Structures are given as C-alpha cells and as structure tokens.
Amino acid sequence: MSEPGDVIYYDGRFCGRYDAQLPITAHVVNYGTGCFEGIRAYWNEEQEQLLVVLLREHLQRLLRSARILKLDFDAEVDPLVESCLELLARNGYRSDAYLRPMVMKVGETIQVKLTGIPTVFCAYTIPMGDYLETGRGLSLTVSAWRRIEDNAIPARAKVNGSYVNAALASDEAREKGFDEALMLTSDGHLAEASSANVFLVQDGTLITPEPGDDILIGLTRGAILELARHDGIPVRERKVDRSEIYAADEVFLCGTGVQIGPVTSIDGRTVGLGKPGPVTTHVQERYLSAVRGRTTDFAHWRTPVYPRGNG
Ligand code: PMP
Numbered sequence: 001m002s003e004p005g006d007v008i009y010y011d012g013r014f015c016g017r018y019d020a021q022l023p024i025t026a027h028v029v030n031y032g033t034g035c036f037e038g039i040r041a042y043w044n045e046e047q048e049q050l051l052v053v054l055l056r057e058h059l060q061r062l063l064r065s066a067r068i069l070k071l072d073f074d075a076e077v078d079p080l081v082e083s084c085l086e087l088l089a090r091n092g093y094r095s096d097a098y099l100r101p102m103v104m105k106v107g108e109t110i111q112v113k114l115t116g117i118p119t120v121f122c123a124y125t126i127p128m129g130d131y132l133e134t135g136r137g138l139s140l141t142v143s144a145w146r147r148i149e150d151n152a153i154p155a156r157a158k159v160n161g162s163y164v165n166a167a168l169a170s171d172e173a174r175e176k177g178f179d180e181a182l183m184l185t186s187d188g189h190l191a192e193a194s195s196a197n198v199f200l201v202q203d204g205t206l207i208t209p210e211p212g213d214d215i216l217i218g219l220t221r222g223a224i225l226e227l228a229r230h231d232g233i234p235v236r237e238r239k240v241d242r243s244e245i246y247a248a249d250e251v252f253l254c255g256t257g258v259q260i261g262p263v264t265s266i267d268g269r270t271v272g273l274g275k276p277g278p279v280t281t282h283v284q285e286r287y288l289s290a291v292r293g294r295t296t297d298f299a300h301w302r303t304p305v306y307p308r309g310n311g
Contacts, residue, residue, distance in 0.1 A: 004097065007090045008124040009083055014090055020122065027105040027117050032161020034104030035065035038256045040128070041088055041097045041305065044293045050093050050305040053256070053291045054219045056081055059101065061219065065157035066103045070114040073103050075121065081303070084123055088305045091125050098128035098256075104160070137264025137276060138253065140193070142242060143169040143181035147191035147214045155191070155214045163195075170194035180253065182245065182266070185214045190240040196255030197221040200248035201279045205234040207248075213239060220254040220287075223301060227286055230297075233279065250277035252284070259291075260284035 010020035028034040037059065041052040059080045066073045084099055091097070100123060107117035145168045148155060153162040165183075173181035173194070182198060185191045190209050192198055197218040199208045206228050211217050228235045245251060246269050253261040260283055262276035276284070290298040 002092075004091045004093045004095070005124070005126050007087065008122065009087045010122040011120045014087065017124065022104075022106060023108060025108040025110075027107050027109060028160065030110070031105075031112060032159065032164075033069065033071075033114065033117070034102055034160040035062060035069055035071065035158050036100060036102040036160060037062045037158060039084070039099040039101070040256050040259075040291070041093065041099060042292045043093065043095050043097075047293060048094075048306070049293070049308075050088060050097065051291070051293045051302040052085070052088065052099070052305060054223065054301055055084060055303045057219050057222070059084070061158065061217075062101055062103060065159065066119075068154055068157040069159060071103050071105065071119050072115065072117070073119045073121065080121065083121075085303065085305055087123055088125060093125070093127070093305070095127055096129060097125050099123060099125050102160070137262045137271075137274070138179040139177075139265040140180050140182050140251075140253075140263055141173050141176060141178040141267050142245075143172055143183050143194075145169040145172065145181070145183060146186050147183040149186050149214050150212075155216050156211065158216060166194040180261075184242060188242060189213050190242060190245055191215050192218075193253050193255075193258075196253040196258045196261065198245075199224065199252055199254060199283075200240065200245055201250035201277060202244070202248055204279070205236055206279065206283075207236050207238065207240060207244075209240050210237045218255055220256060220259070223287065223290075223298070224254055224260075224283055227283065227290070227298070231282070231286065233282075248272070250280045252276075252280045254287075260287050 039058045041050050059077050105117040106120045148165045169181035181194050183191050192215045251263040251271050262280045289295045
C-alpha cells in the first residue's frame with residue numbers, strides 16, 4: 001500500500017519516489033543550478049479537503065526564479081498548478097503536507113554556465129506539521145554570516161545553491177544555542193532569517209525589510225501585508241537597522257515553513273514583555289485560520305485539491 005509522499009512528479013510523468021534519479025554528473029548536483037518552492041497544504045477535517053496555500057503565487061515565483069537563472073524553462077503557470085494539484089491528490093493526503101516543486105538543470109556537462117543545458121520540472125511532497133517549535137517564543141541571534149547580495153546570487157530567486165548561505169547561518173545559530181539566525185545585508189541592514197522573513201512592531205506599526213534589502217520576497221510576508229491592510233494595521237516596508245530589532249515592541253518570523261513564529265529574545269535581549277505581543281498574536285491567529293480555511297476571509301489564498309462537495 002502506498003503512503004502519502006510515495007508518488008512524485010518528474011519531467012511530465014508521475015512515478016514512484018525512487019524511480020527518478022539523477023546521475024552525479026548532472027549540472028544541478030555539481031553547481032546547485034536549480035530553483036525551487038516550498039508550499040504548504042492544510043488538511044481541513046470539517047470540509048474533508050486539502051487546501052493548498054498561495055499555490056499559483058508560488059509557481060509564479062518559481063517561473064521568475066527560473067528566468068533569472070536562464071533555466072530554459074518557458075512553461076505557463078496553469079499546467080504547473082494542475083500537475084501539483086494532481087500530485088497531492090494522487091498521494092491521497094488527509095493530513096497537513098508540504099509540496100516541493102523544482103526546476104533543475106539536469107544536463108551532464110562539467111562546464112560552469114547557464115544556457116543550453118536540459119532542464120526538468122519535478123515535484124515531491126512530504127507530510128509536514130510545524131517546522132519550528134512555535135508554541136513558545138523563538139530565541140534568535142544576528143548571524144556573523146551576511147545575506148548573499150543581489151549582485152552575487154539574487155535573493156529574490158529561490159536558488160538551490162544559495163541555501164548554503166542559509167545553512168551556514170542557521171547551523172551557527174543552533175550551535176550557539178539559539179533557535180534561528182537573522183541575517184544582515186552586506187551594508188549592515190536587516191535582511192531576513194535563514195529561511196523566513198522578519199517583521200517587527202513598533203508603536204503599533206508593522207515594519208519589514210524592503211525587497212531591495214536582499215530578501216526572498218516571501219509569499220507569507222505578502223499575505224501578512226495584505227491581512228494587515230485589511231484589518232487596519234499600519235504597515236511599512238523599509239530599511240531596518242540592526243539595533244531596531246533589539247528595541248522593537250514585538251518581532252516575528254514568517255514563512256511557509258515557520259508560519260508565524262513569535263520571537264521572544266534576540267542576542268540575549270528580551271523582546272517586548274518576553275512573550276508574543278498583541279499584534280503578533282492577532283496576525284498569527286488570522287493567518288492560521290485563513291490558511292486552514294476556518295474563515296471565509298482570504299479565500300483566494302486557498303486552492304482545494306479534492307473535488308468540491310465530497311465531504
Ligand atoms: N526567506 C527565505 C530565505 C526562505 O527560504 C523563505 C522560505 N521560502 C522565506 C523567506 C519565506 O518565504 P515564503 O513565505 O514564500 O515561504
């Protein structure tokens with residue numbers, strides 16, 4: 001009997017998890033030349049429905065990443081949406097899941113280049129609950145590793161190889177006893193966490209680093225900006241100094257994996273009152289109830305996997 005996650009999609013066909021394998025000579029194995037997405041799907045028991053969060057937006061970002069990488073991949077978004085929905089359905093999920101589509105240079109050449117290398121679209125899924133322990137507040141540190149800059153490897157593209165930068169920072173943080181790392185731009189402004197965006201709250205305003213400050217322009221970040229505007233919370237996207245994050249009333253991380261992760265200490269300084277603040281709690285509750293389909297608000301964030309009306 002197959003388990004959720006057993007079926008994958010590789011180059012136009014559905015197959016078993018281990019039926020598609022890359023030779024060690026594949027370009028992406030050698031140079032990290034691919035881009036990917038991380039997408040959540042939430043199981044709604046009441047509706048007996050699996051709800052995929054911001055699916056089209058993630059696949060649009062994947063296509064933009066592929067363009068930056070000259071991945072010779074000129075797919076339209078609609079067929080990718082259909083393949084991803086069918087993949088989740090074929091895996092028969094009745095629990096929360098994570099979807100990982102990728103566009104990779106699989107051609108076999110030793111040359112370091114981007115053009116003229118065969119490219120493949122593939123996707124797999126895994127069951128996924130909470131990624132970081134978000135029940136208690138997170139303790140963060142500002143990493144000694146700088147965020148890779150737009151003129152090195154563009155942060156707005158979700159490039160496989162650039163996750164070495166994220167891994168260096170998050171490992172360093174965990175080795176020092178923190179939960180996660182915040183990374184600065186090369187000119188010392190706040191960029192983001194190793195695999196999440198960051199918001200702070202000052203005097204009731206939500207503030208987050210602007211796209212020009214070497215961030216992945218997160219879709220959760222976008223959803224929070226939309227939610228805040230909808231709920232009348234003032235928002236600003238701007239440059240953020242390192243010391244602002246130490247002085248903020250509230251801080252939280254956001255991303256597909258972490259969802260909304262309240263931060264209670266940074267580099268040994270207590271954030272606010274040392275527990276999730278009111279704006280963070282509001283955003284967290286509103287976001288989670290929207291992605292889980294427990295409210296009719298923000299219905300455009302959710303794509304159902306199973307035919308409607310089967311539950
Ligand atoms: N920044 C980085 C570096 C990430 O890897 C992620 C996770 N994809 C995010 C931010 C958050 O992006 P999203 O909300 O689209 O998941």
